[in-house]
Structures are given as structure tokens and as C-alpha cells.
Amino acid sequence: MKQTPRISFYEASARQRVAGLLDPGSFREILPPTEKRTSPHLGLFDAPVSFDDGVVIGEGTLEGKPVAIFAQEGKFRGGSLGEVHAAKITGLILRAAARKPQAVLGLLDSGGVRLEEANAGEIGSTEIMRAIFEARRVGVPVIGLLGGSCGCFGGASIIAGCCDALVASEEARLSVSGPEVIETVMGVEAFDSRDRALVWRTTGGKNRFLFGKVATLVDDHIPAFRTAASALVRPSTPLRLDSLRTERDALVRRIATFGTCTDAKQIWEKMGLPADRVSDMTAAELTAAKPA
Amino acid sequence: MEHLSFEFDGGVHAPKSGKAYAVAGVVASSNLEVLAQPQELGGRVRFEVDTTAAHFQDAWRAVITDFIERRQPRDVLFSINDFAAIPPVVSLRLDQAWEGLE
């Protein structure tokens, strides 16, 4: 079956993703690599640094709409949140809260906090979360894009949770504790992280989409991410008691309905989906099959 | 970590894209990042290398000499963060960064 070539988001570098998402030539990088704002800490560990500390930030336009954007480089130290890395993202979002572009796009590709800078990274992660709430308070939405090779774990996963909306591919993984961490701490019988199909069933983009946390499921194709992100650009809705009550009710109901499930297939079956086929469905097929 | 600096006579080609910088590669195991910046160096080329693999000065010199001979660049600063890449990968990234400025 002849396949049309895709421009893979999963494989692209952070710079390639930014270039592919924004309108050509519109991106202006802030603190570009020539500024050499590298980690002041990695040297202590004899670890190499990167000129952008693993995150590209800046401004540009998305289908003509002015946006701020940050993109984590999953291949540099697992896209980890170090001091400079986190501060660049915090600065960008606060800048957006002040200048009010139509959205902030967050390309999350991160194993979480950088261990060598654990305290700085964890505090920095929560500074990002506070900044997101600040941007949303003034109406600037933060849209997360997930589908990088590193996944989205730890502090980064909670940052994703704080976004207005997420776009993800089936290749995306989103969870607080990574499968390897759960296996290391709780034992292989709790989570066999080498069972790749199990890892993706549990943490992958499809499962997150079926629960609604991911608003749009796309194929691993940068233009598909671009279209989906653009369609989600709308002013952030203010936090309200009734909407949070509704949100909480849904989460409580999820526990009541699926709280005893130990495998995604059980969940999909309860949702009335063909559980054995979900993994092989395309984004469009699953979107059509998703229960209302 | 080891820091290495090299400066050589350049060739006949100055960067012509007008871009302020080009980056090739990512700092990941067996890989490296090369940042190329046009800079007035009186026709010379400079290389600032930070590498996790110590004692490979001769190999770096050989790869860089070869690159200059091959591409003939001038007035460019190459800044490199290396995570133990093998010579052919270094060579490939130098070419890609240079092509980004051409």
C-alpha cells in the first residue's frame, strides 16, 4: 500500500519541529545558541553542555497568528528540565502573559527534572506551572504538543497537564512516573518496561486521547500537528468554580468506572471499543470510533 | 571534559547565506553539536571544542584539517559540544553546519 511520506515529529529535532510548525521564516529565536547560555552545573558532573540547554524558545506566526513557542530537545539529556532550561520556558510564558500573543505552543519532549540539577529543575518546573496559570489568567492559552521520542514524564507531564489543550500522536507517552522508574521501584511484576506494547497502551497518546486529556490525536506528521494546534487557538477560559466542579466530577467518575482496570485493553473494552484493534487504528479511525 | 582550541588558515569560501548562525547535530551520546557563526577572522577559521573524550587532540586536528581542505571555509567560528562522537560523525556535522551557512 503506497504510503505518502510523512514529516515525522517523533524524529525531528526541536529546531526542525519549530521550523516545520510555524509559518516559514517567521520564527525569531530568543536566547539563541550564539548566546551560549549553557548549564552552569553539568560541568560538575563531567557532562557535556548544549548551547541552548536543550530548549529552543522564541516567537513567530502559526497560520498568520502570532504565537510564542518553546520546544524541548529530547535527545539532549532526555529533554530534562535544568535551571537554565526551565528559566527559558518560564521567561517565555511570562513574556507571553505580558505581550499577549494568540497562544503559547509548548513542544514537550522530556523525561522530567534533570537529575544533576534536581532541585533547580523541580523548582523551575513549578515556576513554569505558575507562569502557565498567569498566562491563562490573562487569556493567553498554552497548547501542548506531545509526540517526541523522549515522551513526557515527571515534572514535564504535570506541565502538560496544566496546558489548555494537548495535541498528541500515538507515539506520545505521558505519565508522571516513567515505566522504567515504576519497574525499578516497584518491581518488574508491577510494570514490565521492556514490554513495549504495554508501555504504549498504558502511557501512549491513544489512551490519553480516549480519556480526553488529549484534545486532538494526530498522525506522526508535523503538518498534522500544525493544523491541529492552529485549530485549538482560542482565548483561554477563566478558571471558574463550576467548570472545575465539572472537571472534578469527571475525574471522580473515571475512578469509579475504570479504577479497577489493570490494562488499557480492559478500559477500551468498557468504552465499547474493539480493544484488540485500538493499537493498530490510525488517528482518524480512532477519532471516529471514540465514544462521545 | 577537555577544551581544545584550533585556528587554521582558511580557504577561499566565506559564508554567503547572511545567516547569523547554523547548528548541526544534538549533544547526545556518540553525537555532537556544531554551531557555526560567521566572524571576521582575517581569513582564518577557529574551532572551540568541548569534549567528554580526553586525549583525542590529534584526531580532532586530522578531522578539522580534512574538513578545511574539503570545504575551504574562511572567517567562521565553529563552537562544538562533543559527547564522544567518532571522527566520521564529527566530519558529517562540520559539513552540515557549514552547508547551513553557505
Place this chain on the structure above:
Amino acid sequence: MELSALLDQLFPEGHRVAVDDALVSGEATLGGQTVAVLGTTNHSFIGIREAVALSGKFLDLVEKRPGIPVIMLVDNNGQRMALDEELLVLPEYIAHLLRAQQLARASGSRLVAVVYGNSIAGGFIAFGMLADRVVSVPGAETSVMKLEAIARVTKMPLEKLQDLAKQVSVFAPGCDHFFRMGGLHEIWTDNFSARLQATLASDDTHDTRAALGLERGGRKAARAVIDDVLGA
């Protein structure tokens, strides 16, 4: 320190706090004013059920006692690590809890987190780190990851990490390190009640932690980077 001792020292004018499972909630009198008390105890883990239990309390406060100060008592061993928790999208539950805290803040409540037990990784993010002010009392222990685990992942000898931890605060567990990084606004050793009242009296709810990290020398880059991005 023990929860009951903490409550007595924080609220000598009296408190009416119940412990249900690991969830702590109730109210107390401080400087003649009523404050809400909410927290966890017994080094509990924060999972999906704990998240909705805590968020429910925040939403109730917003509904019934808008603007009431909330004293968050922090003692957890991190996020609950389990396949079935992640299966139901734990990040979404934690983010929901953070949104509930944000709603409380937006409704005029001051949020002060008092770390009195453990506060680890995702558990601390979920409950504590996003308060307006975060303080510790004796017996508190903050950490992202234990040194042994860092040694395993970074393949650095543990002894070298222990040595490094004496020179820098950027990675090692401990309240002193967290304080130097700006992650704790204050470390309290005595006079909790008076200090809590003083903290509540200030009405600055901005995130000042990057500036504190700079001032204390633990995190010298972050504030400058944020400012440079804002000014670019």
C-alpha cells in the same frame, strides 16, 4: 515533626482538625481570624484518589469560604507509583489539583505550605510547591531523588556526589539546599504561630523564588535568564 505538635505550635489559639485516612482537614484560629487547614500525613503518596480528595476540599472552600487563608500541611513520599494510576492519567489529576489551588488563590485565598514531614518529587509539586509561600519546620525533608538513585542514573560514584553536595545545592536532598535554591521561602525553627501570621500579613502572591535563589546564591542563572527573555 508530629502533626499534633505542629498543629499546637502553629495554632495555640485552637484548631479543629480531623484526620481521615491520610487526609488532614479542618480549621484553626490564628490572630483571632479563622484559617483553613488542609494537608496529608503519615508520609502518604499522592495518587489519583488523593488528588480529587484534596481538590474537593479546595473547591468547597472556594464555594463556602472564599478568600479564607489556607494553611497546607505537607508530608508525602511523592506521587503514587503504579501502572493503574498512570493508566487513568495521573498527570491530569495532579494538574487538576493545581488548578483547584490556583482557583483558591484567584478567589483571594492566601496559600501557605508548611513542610513538616517528607516532600518528594511529584507529590511536592502536587501539594506544596505551588503555594504562595513555602516554609519548613524541623523534621521536614525535601527531595527530588535520593543520592543513591542519582548515582545510579548518572553513573557517578556516591562518594563523589556526597562531596559535591557539600559544595553546591543544586541537586542534593535537604531543606537547606532547597532553601538556598529559593524553593523554600523560609526555614522556621521556632515561634511558628507568629511567623505564620507575619507571612499571612504580606499580600504579595507573586512567584519570588527565582529572585530568592539568586539572592541566596543557590540558583544564580534562573532570574537573569527570565529577565533576559522578558526583555529580549
Place this chain on the structure above:
Amino acid sequence: MSSPDKVARRTEKLARVAKAFGPGKVIPAARTVEFLELILSPGDRLVHEGDNQKQGDFLAEKLAQMDPKKVHGLKLALSCIGLPEHLDLFENGIAEVVDFAYAGPQGGRLAELVGNGTVKIGAVHTYVELIARYFAELRPDVACLVAVDADAEGNLYTGSNTEETPALAEAAAFGGGIVVVQANTLTDNLRRIDIPGEWVDFVIESPKPFHLEPLFTKDPALIDETRILMAMMTMKAIYQKYLPKVLNHGVGFNTAAIELLLPTYGEELGLKGKACTHWALNPHPTMIPAIESGFVEAIACIGGEVGMEDYVASKPDIFPLGHDGSLRSNRFYGQMAGHYADMFVGATLQIDPFGNSSTVTADRLAGFGGAPNFGAENRSRRHLSEAYLRAGAEAHQGEFMPQGRKLVVQMVETFQSANTPTFVERLEAWEAMKTAGFAIPPVMIYGDDVSHVVTEEGVANLLLCRTIEEREQAVRGVAGFTPVGLKRDRTMVANLRDRGIIQRAEDLGIRKSDVSRDRLAARSIHDLVRWSGGLYNPPSRFRNW
């Protein structure tokens, strides 16, 4: 022991078995050891079936449990020393000598046991050579074979991975030997008969299906830019120039990269229909995009591949299928198809400055598999093709007798890892020669059979070299920053480049910035599944969805 009374001994063994087990060909699995001790005499030549894919694991386990007091001094002959039990036979004092082609994962332990005298090596063969010798001086006394299904008459269905079974069964059945088969299932309804029951003496239903290794499944996600660069240079400098129609690819990622570039870069180069139409190859999953894009007319299969069954069954014009619809492979015929092909492209672990290559290193007696037959200049070839004539014109220019030439391409990265160069002044095969007591070093492909060496530094065309010095400098000229490469004569290399004997990426018009994974027709196993229309069913360890 190939004595004149071989047939008499066979008759006597069969009588012993009949006495202990009664008439009939079916032996209960629980009594396998006892049975084997009856049919094997001290000093017998035992052929055990197994290769780099399928493993006769049940019979191997039982053979190793035999009592060395009853059975000893065996001469083992097998394609692949693939199981620990094969070497246990020697440590337990049951076997003495081994003839083989390939050792794979057991290569390290084999070198150790040869070093301390526990294992004596008859010879390290090529597959075809070993099979040929089964019909000459290595006639088996007992052959232990593998099948998917068997019936009580001994008829066998061998499934997609038929491979060597017909040759081994024939050598034993018509050479006075005894044929024993482990089958996954005993059934009355065979879907097809691959081996007639007449050739088979005994069948045993194994408790577990035999192990089948997905050896030819190469995850496209692991193909890096260096490999793509090498693939592009190979396609432009060799495929486009000679237009080979019939070819064989090795098992590695380098050739997998070419397979995945055929529908993209190959199409740009105009190869479709003009080259790469017929193949001697296992059903590589990485061939799916090329097949779907109309590049391929037929593939002669040496073996099968796990997960490819349904896809292969959907392509009756391309793959050899039985009337039952499943693949029929044959290693001997597949090897011959590759031997008579226009081109072989493969990789190796070490190359010396004269182009000799080997995968045997000082501490690993890995053996060679199919490469020496596929990758040998074929002086027995007479049929002509465009590629054969073009290569011949270059190689034999100016000679009295015009000849064709097979293309034998070695495609390697200059380094295997940071401190392991591929190019070495002296192959470790010389050390292995001493360890194993060989008379000459175990070389996989001889330098004078090689037509081209491709590395990330460029393509060296050895056909155009006129002296041994030129050949040496051509190899050094593409050896990059290895010690072999650094010792090149820069003037001579520049001269070779002027003459087109060495071509670098820029000489071929390939920009390094154009070297990208985006060029691959499939970048993941999932992409291959999509190309196959859902018919390819990869093992779960290859899934990330």
C-alpha cells in the same frame, strides 16, 4: 565413520529401536534420550539442523543429555552452532569434532573451548560448501532435523523456513543414514508435503515449538544518517552506474537503508524497472516499501521471516509459494541464486588494506554464513547481463580475453565503535588461525573478489585499480580517520580521486545536508506495517504502539 558396512549398521540400529519401541515411526518425546542412545554409535557423524533462524532446540537438549559412556566421539556437523547445548556436547564428552558454517552468539565460548582443546574444528565452511560435503566425504550417519508438522508416515511440512531440510534429509536418507525429525505438531492433515515420508525414519512431537529468530527484521528507527549517506553513495555510484538486476543483500542495517531508499532515492535515480528487479533474499520486512512501489519482480527465498507470513502469502507473483499459500524457502537454491547474481552487497567487522575481510576476531569464531558464496567473484558464470558486462569491461579492460565480472560490494562504517576501527593493517583472523590451528586465516571475502568498498568517506572502485599499490591506496583512501586511513599516500589518493577510482560524496553530487532520515520510505516498524496494508505482523518486541 564412513565404512563399507554403513548400511548394515543402519539396519542393526533400526532393529534395536523396533525392539525397544515397537514398529512405527513415532517416538514418544519422553523417551527421546533413550532413543537417541540407540541410534547413535560412538564415532558416528551427526548432522543437527539449525541455522541463524530456526533451531532444533528440543533434539539439541536431548542429545546433550545422552550418557557419554554409551555415546562418545561423535563428529558433529551443522550449519550453525547456535545453541549452548551444541557446545555442551563437547564439554560432556559426547562429541569431539565439529564442522560448521556459523557460530553466532556461541562464537565467544567456541573460541574458548577451541583454545583449551575441548573442541576440535574440522573446518569453518560456507553454507553451500558444507551442504555439498554432506553428499561427499561428510555423509551423515544420523541427521536430526526440524519440521513444523509431521504425520505418522514421516511426511513433513517445514513451513516458511524450509531452508536446509531437503538437502540434509536427502544426504542422510540416500547415504545410508538415519533421519530423525522434531516436529511442532503430529497431524494427519499436512497442508503440504515438503519432505516425503520415505526419507524419514522417525518423528518426535516436541513439547514446545522450535525457536525461530527474527534475524532479518531490522528496525528502520535504528538507521542513522551515516548509513543513509553510505546508502545514497552506493546507489548513485554503483546501482545507477551498473544497473544490477539480480542481487543479494546482507543482513545488516547498511543494506536495510538501501532497501528503504529504493522507493525514494532509487526512484529519483531512475532505478525502477532498470535495476533491483530480482533478488536472492529472505523476506526482509524492509523490502515491503520497495515491493509495494513496484521495484521487485521476484525474490528467491533462502529462509522465511517471523511475522512476514501473511504479507508473503499475499504476493504469489513475487515469493515462492506452495499450493497451500505459504512460503517455500530453500537455502541451497537461494544461495545458488545469489552466487549467480549480478551483485552482492554486505558488511563485515574488519577489512585490511588489500580489501580482505573477516568477521572472525581473536576472541570470536563467528564463522561466515552466506557471505562467502554470495560475495565471491563467480568464474563459473556464463550468462550475460548489463551489470556483468559493465563491471567486466572495467576489470578486464585491455586484456586478451573479454570477461564479465560480478559486483561484490563491501559497505562498512570506518569505525565499529569509538575505539574499534573497521580498517586494520592485519586481520585478527591471523590470530584466530593460530588459536584454532588452521593452516590459513579464516577470511570471509578475499580482497581480489571485492569490486567496491564503500564507507562514509566515499566509494572505492577496485575494478579500476591496475596495481596492488593502487588497490591498497584506494582502500586506505576511504578508510577515513582509522590508522589505516591516516597512513594513506595523499598524493596517490588525490590521483585516484581524479581518475574516479575514489568518489567522495561531493564528487557524486550528494550534499551532507540532504542526508536525512526523511528520505527513508519507512522510518519505523509501524511504517512497514502500514506499507504492508496491515499484513506484516512484527513480534511485540519491535512494536512501539
